[in-house]
Each structure stands twice: as C-alpha cells, then as structure tokens.
Amino acid sequence: MSITGPRGTYDILPDESRKWQWLEGLLRETAELYGFREIRTPVFEHTELFQRGVGETTDIVQKEMYTFADKARRSLTLRPEGTASCARAFIQHQIYNQPQPVKWYYLGPMFRYDRPQAGRYRQFHQFGAEVFGSNNPFVDAELIVMMVDMVFKAGLPQYDLRLNSVGCETCRPSYRQALVSFLQPIKKELCQDCRKRIELNPLRVLDCKNQGCREAVTGLPRVADYWCNDCRQHFTAVTQSLDRYEVSYTVDDRLVRGLDYYTNTAFELLVPGIGAQNAIGGGGRYNHLVREVGGPDVPGIGFAIGLERLLSGVEEAGALPVFSPDIEVYIAVTGREYEASADQALRELRRAGLKADRDYMGRSLKAQMRQADRLQVPVVVLIGEDEATRGTYTIRRMQTKEQYEIGQADLIDEVRKILVK
Ligand code: HAM
Numbered sequence: 001m002s003i004t005g006p007r008g009t010y011d012i013l014p015d016e017s018r019k020w021q022w023l024e025g026l027l028r029e030t031a032e033l034y035g036f037r038e039i040r041t042p043v044f045e046h047t048e049l050f051q052r053g054v055g056e057t058t059d060i061v062q063k064e065m066y067t068f069a070d071k072a073r074r075s076l077t078l079r080p081e082g083t084a085s086c087a088r089a090f091i092q093h094q095i096y097n098q099p100q101p102v103k104w105y106y107l108g109p110m111f112r113y114d115r116p117q118a119g120r121y122r123q124f125h126q127f128g129a130e131v132f133g134s135n136n137p138f139v140d141a142e143l144i145v146m147m148v149d150m151v152f153k154a155g156l157p158q159y160d161l162r163l164n165s166v167g168c169e170t171c172r173p174s175y176r177q178a179l180v181s182f183l184q185p186i187k188k189e190l191c192q193d194c195r196k197r198i199e200l201n202p203l204r205v206l207d208c209k210n211q212g213c214r215e216a217v218t219g220l221p222r223v224a225d226y227w228c229n230d231c232r233q234h235f236t237a238v239t240q241s242l243d244r245y246e247v248s249y250t251v252d253d254r255l256v257r258g259l260d261y262y263t264n265t266a267f268e269l270l271v272p273g274i275g276a277q278n279a280i281g282g283g284g285r286y287n288h289l290v291r292e293v294g295g296p297d298v299p300g301i302g303f304a305i306g307l308e309r310l311l312s313g314v315e316e317a318g319a320l321p322v323f324s325p326d327i328e329v330y331i332a333v334t335g336r337e338y339e340a341s342a343d344q345a346l347r348e349l350r351r352a353g354l355k356a357d358r359d360y361m362g363r364s365l366k367a368q369m370r371q372a373d374r375l376q377v378p379v380v381v382l383i384g385e386d387e388a389t390r391g392t393y394t395i396r397r398m399q400t401k402e403q404y405e406i407g408q409a410d411l412i413d414e415v416r417k418i419l420v421k
Pocket of ligand 1: 080081082083112114119120121122124125126128129130258259279280281282283284301302303304305306307308309
C-alpha cells in the first residue's frame with residue numbers, strides 16, 4: 001500500500017506555491033510598512049510553555065496539542081500557535097531591556113490535533129504579529145488596522161471585524177463570578193464541556209458552538225457592564241482611533257477567544273463566503289502573558305491570520321493576481337546534435353537573470369513547441385542546422401507567432417526587449 005500524507009495535512013505543489021509566495025510577500029511587505037521585523041522561533045517548544053501560556057483549561061491544551069517525549073524524555077510540543085513562543089523568546093533574550101515597544105511578525109506552520117474539515121487542518125499556517133511593551137490603545141488600533149489592511153490588499157474588501165474587551169485582572173473576577181452565578185442553575189442545559197467550564201473557565205461558555213448552550217446562555221451578563229474604569233477608557237480609545245482610521249467594526253460582547261492569555265481588547269476578522277470556518281484571523285491584548293511564562297510584567301498585543309483561510313477567501317472572490325510565467329525563454333532544437341549550443345544559450349540567458357529552460361526528453365521540434373505552449377513561455381529560441389552554421393538564433397515570439405533570425409551576440413538584448421525587462 002502506498003503511503004499518503006497524514007490526515008489534516010496537505011502538500012503545496014508548485015502551481016499552488018506561487019499563490020503562497022505572493023500572499024506571504026504581501027503580508028511581509030505590509031508588516032514592514034508598519035515597522036514590524038521578522039522573528040523565527042522553533043516549531044517545537046517545551047510543553048510547559050503552552051500549558052502556562054495558552055492555558056491549561058483551553059481546548060488547545062486539553063485536546064489539540066501534538067505532544068511527544070524526545071529520546072531524553074523531555075516533553076515537547078509542536079507549536080499550536082506563535083504568541084507563547086514569542087513571549088518565551090522575548091524573555092530568554094531579555095528583549096525587555098531594549099527600547100519598547102518591540103514589534104515582531106512571523107510566518108509558519110502551526111499544529112493542532114482537531115477534526116479536519118474545510119478550512120481546518122492539523123498543520124496549518126499563520127501570519128502573526130506581536131507588539132510587546134506598550135499598553136497604549138493606539139497600538140491596539142494600529143494592529144487591527146494592519147490586519148484589515150492585509151486582508152484588503154489581498155483582495156478582500158468585505159470583512160466583518162468583531163471587537164470586544166474581555167476585561168482585566170481588576171474587573172474580570174467579578175464578571176466571572178456573575179457568569180458562574182448565572183450558569184450554575186442552568187448547568188443541566190449545557191454540554192459536558194461547558195459544565196466543566198463553569199468552574200474552570202466560565203468565559204469560554206460564551207463561545208461554545210453547541211446549539212443547546214447557545215440558547216441556554218442568551219441573557220448572560222454582559223462583560224461591558226463589569227468593565228472597570230481603565231478597561232472602559234481603553235476600549236473607548238481603541239474604538240475612537242479605529243473611527244479615525246475609518247475602519248468599521250461591530251462591538252460583540254459575546255466575543256471571547258479560545259486562548260487564556262487575553263486581557264482587554266479582543267478581536268476577530270470574519271470573511272463571508274468561505275464556509276463555516278470563516279474566522280480569517282483573530283487576536284487581542286495579553287498584558288500578563290510575559291509574566292505568566294516567567295518574565296517581567298510586560299504588556300503585549302497581537303493577532304494571527306490563518307493563511308489557508310485567507311487564500312481560500314481570495315480565490316473564492318476571484319481576486320488572485322495573474323502570475324507571470326515561470327519560464328521566460330525556452331530553447332528548442334531540431335536535433336540532439338544542437339544540445340550543446342542550447343546549453344550555451346541557456347547559460348548566457350540565466351547569467352543575465354532570465355528564466356530559461358530547454359527540452360531534455362529528446363522530443364520532436366513539434367513536441368518541444370507544444371511544451372513551450374504549455375509553459376506559456378513568451379519567447380522560444382530555435383537552434384537548427386542553419387542557425388549553427390550561420391552563428392545565429394531564430395527567435396519566435398509566441399504571442400504573435402512572429403519569427404526572425406538574430407546574431408548570437410544579440411540574444412540577451414532581444415529577449416529583454418520582448419519581455420520589456
Ligand atoms: P487563533 O484564533 O487560535 O489565535 O488562530 C488565529 C487564526 O488561525 C484563526 O483565525 C484561523 O484563521 C487560523 N487557524 C486556527 N486554527 C486553525 C486550523 N486548525 N486550521 C486552519 N486555520 C486555523 C491564535 O493562534 C493567537 N496566537 C493569535 C494571537 C496572536 N493573539 C495574540 N497574538
């Protein structure tokens with residue numbers, strides 16, 4: 001039996017990888033416009049980092065981690081997300097001693113053992129951005145604006161930005177208590193998971209997808225009624241700043257995120273038309289994450305975009321750009337005795353920075369031309385007996401079918417002229 005890739009993973013074949021390169025390039029460029037610099041962290045970390053960072057009671061830590069013991073019996077975990085790793089690196093390299101805020105971005109695979117479905121994979125890719133060291137609400141707004149900007153530039157002008165504040169250490173305990181008091185009497189109506197959540201993490205009940213839970217919790221206390229003054233002011237400042245940026249949003253007081261580190265601002269970006277998994281990205285403030293994983297009490301905020309979901313939204317909207325052909329010049333020969341001349345032309349073209357290739361299968365001239373067509377090559381260079389004796393090349397412009405001879409020395413100039421390069 002042949003071996004296939006593991007469930008929930010997929011290959012990005014070359015036709016697809018062009019799209020990824022384009023999307024990743026766009027995200028990198030945009031992040032750099034906003035002053036972010038790239039960080040690359042390992043794809044596995046000590047399990048404890050995620051237990052402490054993401055939170056023991058979250059679905060991610062309870063059910064979804066790829067955890068294994070290495071040969072020295074250390075417990076390691078394939079990263080389910082990137083924020084905890086950034087916080088770990090921020091502490092490990094004492095970045096808190098550098099001028100703040102520190103703005104980082106990352107791109108790469110994340111791993112979650114979840115039931116695969118459209119838009120949900122076990123290995124998926126995120127673009128993430130994190131800002132450490134500032135509690136300024138303008139930072140919250142800037143990050144949200146950057147996320148919207150990225151999705152807009154990728155070709156999705158329609159989005160639904162949900163915004164909330166999940167409170168802080170001062171006000172969340174009373175909100176939590178109010179939730180527990182509300183939920184205890186209706187415990188029987190909730191799913192098994194939510195019954196456990198009442199004690200462990202009652203906020204999570206708010207975004208349970210179970211229909212029964214959704215109905216049971218209508219009328220649940222609203223977090224906004226429990227915000228302390230600081231939280232209220234912070235949230236107002238974020239919304240005012242977004243208004244100035246003319247970024248529209250919906251305040252959604254049911255929005256709590258699936259990770260435990262959030263404080264204050266929480267947000268999610270939904271895009272219509274990509275199925276049930278329509279959250280393209282999400283994030284929020286995590287003012288005590290750095291402390292939780294062993295560093296000083298430095299505030300932070302960030303978001304991550306799921307690249308599979310963003311790309312499928314872009315494709316759905318027909319917003320993919322037209323990519324230039326992979327190969328710009330194809331060398332065709334009328335017989336194998338001209339292969340050495342073809343190599344010489346190839347070498348010259350590649351040295352000049354032109355993407356060039358030739359046939360290695362001994363195809364007939366006709367079949368070589370068909371191959372050039374398949375590759376959508378704009379220029380073919382023909383080499384046969386006449387060209388070899390005269391020291392020339394025949395150029396064929398594939399779009400116009402025009403064909404003419406040039407001196408060998410004019411090859412690069414001629415090709416560049418055709419490609420306008
Ligand atoms: P998250 O909401 O868990 O947040 O993930 C962010 C995005 O990653 C989701 O909106 C979704 O697009 C994508 N995603 C998550 N799980 C999957 C999956 N199984 N398959 C495909 N795509 C998926 C975080 O990970 C936080 N670290 C974001 C953050 C950064 N908060 C602060 N800083």
